[in-house]
Amino acid sequence: MAETSLRVVTNECRMKGNGYCPRPLEQAAVFLSRKWTLSILVTIGNFGNLRFNDLLRRVDGITQKTLSERLQELEKYNLVERREFAERPPRVEYSLTAKGQKVRKSVLPLLKLAESNAFSKS
Numbered sequence: 184m185a186e187t188s189l190r191v192v193t194n195e196c197r198m199k200g201n202g203y204c205p206r207p208l209e210q211a212a213v214f215l216s217r218k219w220t221l222s223i224l225v226t227i228g229n230f231g232n233l234r235f236n237d238l239l240r241r242v243d244g245i246t247q248k249t250l251s252e253r254l255q256e257l258e259k260y261n262l263v264e265r266r267e268f269a270e271r272p273p274r275v276e277y278s279l280t281a282k283g284q285k286v287r288k289s290v291l292p293l294l295k296l297a298e299s300n301a302f303s304k305s
Contacts, residue, residue: 214260215286215290217253217256218249219242219245219249219250219253220253220256220257221290222242222245223238223242223245223250223253223254223257223263224257224262224263224279224283224286224287224290225287225290225291225294226238226241226242227263227277227278227279227283228279228283228284228287231278232276232277232278233276233277233278234274234275234276234277235250235251235254235275235277238250238254238277254277257283260282261280261282261283262279262280262282262283262286263277263278263279263280263283264277264278264279264280264283265277266278
């Protein structure tokens with residue numbers, strides 16, 4: 184599988200004036216804006232633990248390949264935990280880590296704002 188490259192944003196802030204530097208938010212936005220990433224985080228958080236096929240059914244339109252890739256990325260960034268159970272047939276469940284729960288909790292107000300049509304042109 185090819186390594187996915189994400190645009191790296193430096194921590195150096197070139198903003199003029201006072202206030203928060205937007206650089207850390209830009210870096211987070213690059214990662215979170217990848218298609219399906221937020222849907223996966225929110226969906227796992229909604230249900231606590233989900234098996235791969237349950238997650239595949241709940242995230243409408245995602246392919247097996249893309250789900251697998253996104254889950255691997257989320258594991259790499261310690262947002263999702265993959266647990267294997269020594270059973271026959273094998274069972275694997277995904278859940279949010281503490282860091283993943285924190286990210287989900289942070290995006291829920293934005294989700295509620297989006298649901299209120301705050302971003303519609305009318």
